[in-house]
Structure formats: structure tokens, C-alpha cells
Amino acid sequence: MKLPYRGVAIGAAVLAFSAILLSRAQAGGGHFYPPVADPLVKEECGSCHLAFAPAMLPARSWGRMMDGLQDHFGDDASVDAASAARIRSYLVANAADAGGAPYSRKLARDLPAWQAPLRITELPAWRREHRDVPAWEWKHKDVRTQANCLACHTAAERGYYED
Ligand code: HEC
Ligand code: HEC
Structure with missing residues (x-):
């Protein structure tokens, strides 16, 4: 210890x-950072951990995450195709570089455009806030x-x- x-x-x-x-x-x-408001997203993405706020990651990150749910940090988080489509569109619509932009200035601002991290905890600004x-x-x-x-x-x- x-x-x-x-x-x-x-x-x-x-x-x-x-x-x-x-x-x-x-x-x-x-x-x-507005919490997840969609009940389906809350249920499917909030059962193992906090339903992370969509404004914390850019749309390209959420897209990449939804493409790999069957191997989600070592867990199988996959859902049926209809649910996946609805969850994806919610996360993308409220992402840091979309509807969530007014709230995300601090966290996602300085993320290089070619990066699509799957972790909020990998964002340069997140690391800075927690150093x-x-x-x-x-x-x-x-x-x-x-x-x-x-x-x-x-x-x-x-x-x-x-x-
Ligand atoms: C079966 C359990 C499970 C489900 C369901 C699940 N996750 Fe996860 N998620 C995990 C695990 C395990 C981690 C890694 C946690 C850690 O590093 O301690 C994780 C990590 C994450 C992270 C990264 C957190 C960080 O370090 O910044 C994000 C973002 C995330 N999940 C989003 C989602 C979304 C969006 C959904 C719904 C589509 C979802 N998760 C559903 C298990 C799950
Ligand atoms: C071990 C405790 C701890 C954990 C776990 C933690 N944080 Fe933090 N967080 C802090 C501290 C301490 C600060 C900075 C407070 C300060 O500087 O006064 C902070 C700051 C922040 C800020 C900046 C707040 C502002 O001023 O705008 C955000 C956003 C944030 N954390 C999000 C997260 C998210 C999202 C997670 C999970 C993925 C997380 N934190 C996990 C302790 C933690």
C-alpha cells in the first residue's frame, strides 16, 4: 500500500x-457536461460504468467505439443493430465537435484532428486537469x-x- x-x-x-x-x-x-439523456444510451452505456457524457469525446471517437463494441476494453458491450444505430446517432449528435461543443471547450479543444481516442482519460486536457x-x-x-x-x-x- x-x-x-x-x-x-x-x-x-x-x-x-x-x-x-x-x-x-x-x-x-x-x-x-450534459449527462446522457437518452434512456437507451443510459441503459446500455451506463450498466458497467458511468454513462460518459457524449460532449467529452469527438464524433470520430464515438464512431470508432461503436464499431468495436464486441471488444470494448476487453469486454463484450455489443448490442443489437437497431440499438447500436440509435446509440451511435445520439453520441455523434451530442459529441464534443457537434451538439456538445458549447460544453467541451476545455476537454477536447486541443485534440489533434487525426486522433480519435477511445478514452476520455487519454485526452491531453484530461491528463492536464488531473496531473x-x-x-x-x-x-x-x-x-x-x-x-x-x-x-x-x-x-x-x-x-x-x-x-
Ligand atoms: C459490459 C460492460 C460495459 C458496457 C456495457 C459498456 N462499457 Fe464502456 N467500458 C467498459 C470497461 C471495462 C472499460 C474500461 C474501464 C477502465 O479502464 O477502468 C470501459 C471504458 C469506456 C470508456 C473509456 C473511459 C476512459 O478511460 O476515459 C468509454 C468512453 C466507454 N467505456 C464508453 C461506453 C459506451 C459509449 C458504451 C455503450 C455503447 C459502453 N461504454 C458500454 C465496460 C463496458
Ligand atoms: C482520483 C479522483 C478523480 C477521478 C477518478 C477523476 N477525477 Fe476529474 N478531477 C479530479 C481533480 C482533483 C480535478 C481537478 C480539481 C482542481 O484542479 O481543483 C479534476 C478535474 C476534472 C475536470 C475539470 C473540471 C473543470 O474545472 O472544468 C473534469 C472535466 C474532470 N475532472 C472529469 C473527469 C472524468 C470524466 C473522469 C472519469 C473519466 C474523472 N474526472 C476522474 C479528480 C478526479
Whole structure:
């Protein structure tokens, strides 16, 4: 364990972590990325993780992702053809470079046009925003993966990511 609380009871470490998050949540005014509003997308893309906001990736990324759902980060996330078409059109219509543009300036702005990342956590701006998060926080048992936005952004389901 890399936690700086070596020797302290686990319960205390968890409490300390929540306290850090709480102080951040209270400090933040909140940056808004509209959450998924389509019930089908919410259901199919929100069962394994947070239904990521379409404004966080450009249309070309969502297209690439929908083309490879049968091998989605090692999981089979495929859906029937009709659902796939509807999900694709929703994500593309609300993407960072489409309907989601007014909300996405910070995250997708400086992504080179020839790149279509499948991860929000690979965006240069995302990496920049999170460069001060210490390694032990990423490894914390309540976080585990950078994709676990909800662990730190407790209002992510409503679209708010505090400053
Ligand atoms: C069967 C489970 C499952 C379903 C269903 C699923 N995903 Fe995922 N998704 C994953 C896993 C596993 C990862 C990798 C998580 C990690 O790195 O910790 C992931 C990661 C992602 C990421 C990248 C997160 C990052 O690191 O920035 C995006 C974006 C994403 N999924 C979108 C979708 C969309 C869109 C759908 C619906 C079409 C969907 N997912 C449905 C399992 C799923
Ligand atoms: C380990 C905790 C942690 C996780 C997990 C995490 N973040 Fe963050 N996030 C932060 C911190 C800390 C900041 C920067 C706060 C600051 O600088 O005051 C931040 C900043 C942000 C911002 C910028 C907010 C603004 O000011 O505009 C966005 C957007 C964001 N995160 C999205 C995400 C998304 C999407 C995910 C999941 C794919 C994620 N974060 C996962 C801790 C986390």
C-alpha cells in the first residue's frame, strides 16, 4: 500500500480520503457536461460504468467505439443493430465537435484532428486537469481506475465536474 497512512486503521484512511473529496466538492463551482439523456444510451452505456457524457469525446471517437463494441476494453458491450444505430446517432449528435461543443471547450479543444481516442482519460486536457492527483489517490481502493469518475466527482451523473 502506498497510502501515507501506514500503520493507521483502514477506516481512518477511508475517512481521510472522503474528507479530501468533500473539501474539493465544496470548493468547486462545477464545470458542466450534459449527462446522457437518452434512456437507451443510459441503459446500455451506463450498466458497467458511468454513462460518459457524449460532449467529452469527438464524433470520430464515438464512431470508432461503436464499431468495436464486441471488444470494448476487453469486454463484450455489443448490442443489437437497431440499438447500436440509435446509440451511435445520439453520441455523434451530442459529441464534443457537434451538439456538445458549447460544453467541451476545455476537454477536447486541443485534440489533434487525426486522433480519435477511445478514452476520455487519454485526452491531453484530461491528463492536464488531473496531473496534480497523486499516485496514491489513483490506487486507492475506492478509486482503482481513472475511468471511475464518480469516485471523485460525486455529481458526475448530473453532469457536474468540480474545479
Ligand atoms: C459490459 C460492460 C460495459 C458496457 C456495457 C459498456 N462499457 Fe464502456 N467500458 C467498459 C470497461 C471495462 C472499460 C474500461 C474501464 C477502465 O479502464 O477502468 C470501459 C471504458 C469506456 C470508456 C473509456 C473511459 C476512459 O478511460 O476515459 C468509454 C468512453 C466507454 N467505456 C464508453 C461506453 C459506451 C459509449 C458504451 C455503450 C455503447 C459502453 N461504454 C458500454 C465496460 C463496458
Ligand atoms: C482520483 C479522483 C478523480 C477521478 C477518478 C477523476 N477525477 Fe476529474 N478531477 C479530479 C481533480 C482533483 C480535478 C481537478 C480539481 C482542481 O484542479 O481543483 C479534476 C478535474 C476534472 C475536470 C475539470 C473540471 C473543470 O474545472 O472544468 C473534469 C472535466 C474532470 N475532472 C472529469 C473527469 C472524468 C470524466 C473522469 C472519469 C473519466 C474523472 N474526472 C476522474 C479528480 C478526479
